[in-house]
Amino acid sequence: MSHYPALRLRRTRTSGWSRRLHAETVLTPADLIWPLFVTEGGEEEPIGSLPGVSRWPVAAIAAKAREAAALGIPCIALFPNTPRELRTQDGREALNPDNLMCRAIKAIRDSGADVGILTDVALDPYTAHGHDGLVDGEGYVLNDETAEVLVNQALVQAEAGADIVAPSDMMDGRVGLIRAALEVAGHVNVQIMAYAAKYASGFYGPFRDAVGSRGLLKGDKKTYQMDPANAEEALREVALDLDEGADSVMVKPGLPYLDIIVRVKDRFEVPVFAYQVSGEYAMIEAAAAAGAGERDVLVLETLLAFKRAGCSGVLTYHAPHAAKLLGA
Numbered sequence: 001m002s003h004y005p006a007l008r009l010r011r012t013r014t015s016g017w018s019r020r021l022h023a024e025t026v027l028t029p030a031d032l033i034w035p036l037f038v039t040e041g042g043e044e045e046p047i048g049s050l051p052g053v054s055r056w057p058v059a060a061i062a063a064k065a066r067e068a069a070a071l072g073i074p075c076i077a078l079f080p081n082t083p084r085e086l087r088t089q090d091g092r093e094a095l096n097p098d099n100l101m102c103r104a105i106k107a108i109r110d111s112g113a114d115v116g117i118l119t120d121v122a123l124d125p126y127t128a129h130g131h132d133g134l135v136d137g138e139g140y141v142l143n144d145e146t147a148e149v150l151v152n153q154a155l156v157q158a159e160a161g162a163d164i165v166a167p168s169d170m171m172d173g174r175v176g177l178i179r180a181a182l183e184v185a186g187h188v189n190v191q192i193m194a195y196a197a198k199y200a201s202g203f204y205g206p207f208r209d210a211v212g213s214r215g216l217l218k219g220d221k222k223t224y225q226m227d228p229a230n231a232e233e234a235l236r237e238v239a240l241d242l243d244e245g246a247d248s249v250m251v252k253p254g255l256p257y258l259d260i261i262v263r264v265k266d267r268f269e270v271p272v273f274a275y276q277v278s279g280e281y282a283m284i285e286a287a288a289a290a291g292a293g294e295r296d297v298l299v300l301e302t303l304l305a306f307k308r309a310g311c312s313g314v315l316t317y318h319a320p321h322a323a324k325l326l327g328a
Helices: 009-014 016-021 058-070 100-112 143-160 174-184 205-210 234-245 257-266 278-289 295-309 318-328
Strands: 032-039 053-057 075-080 115-119 164-167 191-200 250-251 272-276 313-316
Touching: 009 016, 009 174, 009 191, 016 075, 032 058, 032 100, 032 318, 053 058, 058 075, 058 100, 058 318, 100 115, 100 143, 100 318, 115 143, 143 174, 164 174, 164 272, 174 191, 174 234, 191 234, 191 257, 205 278, 234 250, 250 257, 257 295, 272 295, 295 313, 295 318, 313 318
Parallel strands: 032 053, 032 075, 032 313, 075 115, 115 164, 164 191, 191 250, 250 272, 272 313
Antiparallel strands: none
16 A cells, blocks of 8 residues: 555545545435325424424325425325324324325325335324333233234335335234235235334434324333344344344434444345434534534535445435535
8 A cells, every 4th residue: 555645635625626636435315215194184383392394284295295296205104193182002103095095095095106115014193101012011012912913004105005014013923924014915015114123212302292292202212122232133123123124124223323234234135224213413503503513514415425324225304405505
C-alpha cells in the first residue's frame, strides 16, 4: 500500500463530483418504506408526539399511497388505530374482513396506486390490554394460541390485497404457520417480512400513541420481545424465521441496533430491513426544533447509516421528506 505523500486520501474528497463518484453507499427513494396510520372518521388526526405525522381516514389513504408512488417510494406500511369499543381481550377485530386495515388495503388497491402494501400482523392494535397476543389469567402472553390467531389475521389481510404480511408479534413458530396457510389459500406470492429481531425497547412510545395503545398496555412486553443485551439470540431468531419461510427479516429499532443489522447481513446474506421507529423519528425532530442539528442532514445521515450497515430498505416516518431531498 502507498504511503503519504504519494497517498493522500483527501484527494478524492476535494470536490463534490469526486465525492459522488467515490461514494461507497447510495441511498435512493427506492430504499424507503413509508409507515402510515389509519383511523376511522373523515378527518386527518395529527399525532402530538410525532410532529409532522398524522393518522389518515380510509378516504384519504389512497391519496397518500399515490403520493408515495409519485415520490418513488415503492412500499407503504399500514397500521390501524382501532376504535376503543372494538378492542377486546381476544382482539377479534383483527379477523374482521371489513376492519380498518382491510378497508384501507382495498381503498389503495381500488385506486390503482403503484405501490406495495405491507401490513402489520400482531394483535396489539386490537386488544383491550395492549399486548401483541392472547393473555392468560396471569397476564402471560400465550404463544401457540396467539400464533393460531395470527395465521387467520394474515389470511384476512392477504385476501384484502396485502403484498407483504409482517408478523411483528415475536411469537415462536408463527412464520412457518403463516407461510403454510398462505400457500394452501393460494397466496403464493404474498411475501413475509418477519420482525425477526424486535427488541423490548424504550423507543416505541410515540407509536403507541399513534395506534391508541399507550394507556391500555398492562405490564411490559419483555417475555416475548428481545432483551436489548442480546445479540447472539437475534441471530438464532433470524435463522428460525428464515427456515420457516420468511422472504426478508427486520431489525427493530434501528440506529441503536446497527450492530445487529451488520451481523444479520454478514451471517445470512438475505434482505434485511430496519425500522427507524417512532422514538428515533421524534428525537431527530426534537433536535432540529431545538437547533441542535440541521433536520435535512440528520435525516439523510441516519438513513444512510442503515444502508451502510447492509439494509435493503428502511421503514421510516421521514420517507416522504427524504424522498424529496433525494429527488432534488
